[in-house]
Amino acid sequence: MRVLQAADARSPVDAHTGVCDSHGADARSRRGLRVKALILGATGQVGRALYAAAPPGVVVVALDRASLDLADPAAIAAVVGRERPGVCLNAAAYTAVDRAESEPELASRINADGPRALAAACGACGARLVHVSTDFVFDGAAGRPWRETDEPHPLSVYGRTKLDGERAVLDRDRGSSAVVRTAWVHDASGRNFVRTMLGLMRSRPQVRVVADQVGSPTWAPSLAGALWGLAMRPDLHGLFHWTDAGVASWYDFAVAIAEEAFARGLLAAVPEVVPIATEDYPTPARRPAYSVLDVRRTAGRLGMQPHHWRANLRRSLGEMSVA
Numbered sequence: 001m002r003v004l005q006a007a008d009a010r011s012p013v014d015a016h017t018g019v020c021d022s023h024g025a026d027a028r029s030r031r032g033l034r035v036k037a038l039i040l041g042a043t044g045q046v047g048r049a050l051y052a053a054a055p056p057g058v059v060v061v062a063l064d065r066a067s068l069d070l071a072d073p074a075a076i077a078a079v080v081g082r083e084r085p086g087v088c089l090n091a092a093a094y095t096a097v098d099r100a101e102s103e104p105e106l107a108s109r110i111n112a113d114g115p116r117a118l119a120a121a122c123g124a125c126g127a128r129l130v131h132v133s134t135d136f137v138f139d140g141a142a143g144r145p146w147r148e149t150d151e152p153h154p155l156s157v158y159g160r161t162k163l164d165g166e167r168a169v170l171d172r173d174r175g176s177s178a179v180v181r182t183a184w185v186h187d188a189s190g191r192n193f194v195r196t197m198l199g200l201m202r203s204r205p206q207v208r209v210v211a212d213q214v215g216s217p218t219w220a221p222s223l224a225g226a227l228w229g230l231a232m233r234p235d236l237h238g239l240f241h242w243t244d245a246g247v248a249s250w251y252d253f254a255v256a257i258a259e260e261a262f263a264r265g266l267l268a269a270v271p272e273v274v275p276i277a278t279e280d281y282p283t284p285a286r287r288p289a290y291s292v293l294d295v296r297r298t299a300g301r302l303g304m305q306p307h308h309w310r311a312n313l314r315r316s317l318g319e320m321s322v323a
């Protein structure tokens with residue numbers, strides 16, 4: 001099995017970290033014991049950010065798909081049972097939103113059955129589970145940011161399977177699981193809107209971008225901070241929302257990418273960005289028109305305020321400038 005493990009002071013695993021107990025990650029770290037954390041989806045945007053942001057005193061075992069396939073419930077039980085973590089952070093998912101429309105069974109195995117098996121395995125060894133979900137559980141018909149208490153109504157196979165996964169985790173919750181919905185995630189190296197736009201903007205004088213879908217772009221490292229915050233707070237469980245602050249349409253986001261990238265020398269010229277309607281850019285999966293999440297409850301519980309998405313976009317482009 002391929003296991004990536006932190007090569008610094010967080011490893012090697014000591015005897016205490018291999019023992020799951022009912023006191024939770026935070027209690028153990030306060031007692032000066034190391035906490036063992038499994039990260040699933042370690043090759044993805046959020047998984048990489050989680051790995052990079054692991055707090056002191058945490059031994060990280062980062063699992064890629066080859067190490068643990070979420071579509072394989074028996075493997076989930078075996079790996080979690082063997083590793084016996086104090087906390088498990090699940091950033092693995094079937095994230096191909098449009099392809100999911102033609103692969104609903106596979107999307108459901110990974111996004112719903114996998115988290116169900118993971119919740120059961122974590123429950124069996126007393127591990128805390130922090131599971132990542134999405135704004136696409138909503139239909140976009142709200143006139144205000146979506147709260148954790150709002151009724152979900154997904155428009156796509158991806159959204160439906162992610163909602164099933166949330167429910168599977170929360171159904172097994174005995175006060176030790178946190179499900180965190182987020183939105184419009186980007187980082188400096190993943191498959192995401194920022195890098196797609198930069199590629200298009202380098203090769204075309206004009207790009208056409210949907211202007212009637214609104215959300216909150218979210219930098220993976222800032223999400224990782226909130227996820228670790230929740231991971232280390234066993235007193236917090238249930239459903240949480242977390243994104244960067246502020247709202248934007250995809251068009252607004254593209255304009256900001258063009259301006260900020262040009263300012264950093266990542267683009268030779270600022271291209272023309274043309275706003276278009278969703279109906280002018282048909283996709284297999286329907287997406288919510290308005291998917292801004294209300295993060296006030298999570299921010300209050302964690303004592304953390306999200307940064308504005310544009311400030312985090314600058315940070316992300318700054319990482320590309322020096323890469």
Ligand SMILES: NC(=O)c1ccc[n+]([C@@H]2O[C@H](COP(=O)([O-])OP(=O)(O)OC[C@H]3O[C@@H](n4cnc5c(N)ncnc54)[C@H](OP(=O)(O)O)[C@@H]3O)[C@@H](O)[C@H]2O)c1
Nearest residue numbers: 041043044045046065069070092093095134182183184185
């Ligand atoms: N990206 C967004 O805009 C966005 C928005 C809202 C919520 N989210 C949620 O945030 C979480 C992380 O997303 P992300 O942006 O980091 O996605 P990502 O970059 O596509 O990463 C997904 C990760 O899941 C892994 N994975 C896929 N199928 C798997 C399987 N069967 N078994 C094990 N691992 C598997 C991938 O491995 P490979 O590298 O091998 O494919 C990859 O490491 C997901 O729960 C997603 O639903 C994302």
